[in-house]
Amino acid sequence: MFWLREIVVEPATIEYLDAEIANDPRLSEVYWALEWRLTRHPEAGFPLSGPNPPRFLIKSDPRFVPYGIPVLTLIYRYTDTQVTIEVAKVN
Numbered sequence: 001m002f003w004l005r006e007i008v009v010e011p012a013t014i015e016y017l018d019a020e021i022a023n024d025p026r027l028s029e030v031y032w033a034l035e036w037r038l039t040r041h042p043e044a045g046f047p048l049s050g051p052n053p054p055r056f057l058i059k060s061d062p063r064f065v066p067y068g069i070p071v072l073t074l075i076y077r078y079t080d081t082q083v084t085i086e087v088a089k090v091n
Contacts, residue, residue, distance in 0.1 A: 004039045005078060009085045020070075020090045027090060030060045030072045038085075042078040053077050055086070062091075 009017070021027045037044060038058065045056030059073045075087040 003081075005042060005080075006082045007035050007039060007085065008082055010087075013085055013088050017088050020088075024070055024090075026068060027070050027072065030070060031088075034058060034060060034072060034074055035085075038074075038076065038078070038083045042076070042083050045074075045076065048075070 017031060042056065045058035048055045048057055055075055055077050057073065057075050060071050062071045065071060071091040073089045073091065074085050076083055076085045078084070
């Protein structure tokens with residue numbers, strides 16, 4: 001059994017995402033899908049080498065770009081109870 005983790009987003013990342021969502025409202029769907037996944041399986045991301053505590057990278061599926069859905073990349077760290085999204089980038 002697993003527990004849902006709380007999502008915390010860094011303030012600068014919130015500002016960036018809000019600005020990007022204002023430009024492309026479909027981005028909110030991509031963000032919520034990644035957030036849903038991270039609350040349940042944060043280990044699904046690709047581990048980045050070096051930082052301590054460890055950081056992970058997760059990216060939305062680029063196959064949907066032809067349909068007008070942007071690609072979102074998140075860098076985050078997590079504990080047993082929380083996922084902290086530190087960086088977001090829209091491609």
